Amino acid sequence: MNWIAIRMLTGDRQKFFGLIFGIAFSTLLICQQMTILVNLVQRGANAVYNEYTADVWVMDPVTRTPEVNYAMPSTALEAVRSVPGVEWAVPHLRSSAAVRSSDGDLEGVAIVGVDDTTLLGLPHKMLIGDASVLAEPDAVLIDDVGAGRMFGRGVNPVGERLELNDRRAIIRGVVDATPTFTSQVFLYTRYSRALGFVPGTRNRMSFVLARAAPGVTPEELALRITRQTGWKARTRDQFADDGIAFVIENTGIPFNFGITVMLGFIVGVAIVGLTFSLFIRDNIRQFGALKAIGVTNRKLAGMVGTQAAVVGSVGYAFGILGSVLFIYWFEQAGPNFKGFYSPWQIPIICLIPVVLILGLSGWFGLRSVLNTEPASVFR
Structure with missing residues (x-):
């Protein structure tokens, strides 16, 4: 049938x-x-997952996502390092700025400041150049999607000069980063140099990135940091989920x-x-x-x-x-x-x-x- x-x-x-x-x-x-x-x-959640080394993100209690953050004092870094179970902790800066390219165009960008010595906070993969170029004067790295947006697809942006807060920045490499929800152009540089690129305020450190010592779980370390320092500490996955929840709740x-x-x-x-x-x-x-x-x-x-x-x-x-x-x-x-x-x-x-x-x-x-x-x- x-x-x-x-x-x-x-x-x-x-x-x-x-x-x-x-x-x-x-x-x-x-x-x-x-x-x-x-x-x-x-x-x-991509802004969190682009940074692959840290187990725990430490922030001000009112911070909700990597883009929606409130700066902490520099003393928070030493406070986190003093917590038992922290293998290492480094400063991390994320801030918005307006950049003027060499041909006069104005573009909104996100400045990411990574640790000066270890360069912890950079995405895992470089498409053009090497992370060590950040040791050169005025050097910054740009994400591949942002490079295509600013200079056109297929154009090598290495050597392009930018103006940030009346300071010169020179693109020395391109990183492979997954676009975030805001789809901003990302510029990565050393933490000390990033402080000069963003407007001056009393507190400018956005986060402290920490790694749990062997034998300590990220969840346990986050609880220790919160109890001892009073700062908000979230594991990598928890903070990524916070970013997803923020998009769902506010859009x-x-x-x-x-x-x-x-x-x-x-x-x-x-x-x-x-x-x-x-x-x-x-x-x-x-x-x-x-x-x-x-x-x-x-x-x-x-x-x-x-x-x-x-x-x-x-x-x-x-x-x-x-x-x-x-x-x-x-x-x-x-x-x-x-x-x-x-x-x-x-x-x-x-x-x-x-x-x-x-x-x-x-x-x-x-x-x-x-x-x-x-x-x-x-x-």
Whole structure:
């Protein structure tokens, strides 16, 4: 009976392809929007994950994210170093500034000051140059996405001169950093030099980065630092989660993307439901003939379920493939999608609305089949 159901389904190619298109379009829209939502929200944690060496971030109690921070006094550094279980602790500065390029353009940037001696706080990978160039006078490093935004894609920015707070800065290298939620241009330099690039205030140290000694967990060290110093201490993963929560709580992104996902579901129900109803109506005489020769309602329901499963499987596969190709193409086409990926959980989540769409469409179609009188085929 299932073979007969499939032959009935593929016999009307126009409606068959219409059903596949409806499922594929809904799956593509829902999966693609959910993927972009997840990646955008996760960018709230990228500033933390770009710094890969520290186990614990120490900050002022009112600080919420690497971008939304309140400066601490320099004495906090020694206070953190005095806590038992701290292997090392270094200062870290993050501040916004306006930079003027050599051709006169003005650009908002984020200044990141890393430890003068160890250079702890830099991203892991260098694309052009070496981290040791920061020992040169006025040297700064720029992130690859920011370099493309300021100077154009494919242009080597090494040697470009910038003006920061009436001071000269020379780009000596390019680092590989995942863009953050704010998508600012990042300039990395030594901590002492960064103090001259940002406006002078009484307190300018944004964070203290610390590493737990062997035998001490980051969670335990964070609790020790908070109890002994009074400063807020968060592990690397905890602070990354804080950045994600800040994006969710203070932007309308989840709500707006949720509306788009709901629209994809509604469009899927409308297209698939209408097309499936037309398919059942056009084949109602065949279903009536099957009932006339003794096919039970249970087997007829199985036939309709088989048709829905075939359409759903093919349409779902095309939709997932289209979503993956969309993310891959845009990730390759420009820096705005750098680091985007499709989490394995999203296709599973997208399967739920597809099943609901097919269930609703199949239910309405099945009602017509079950209510069909066998004698109608002979009229």
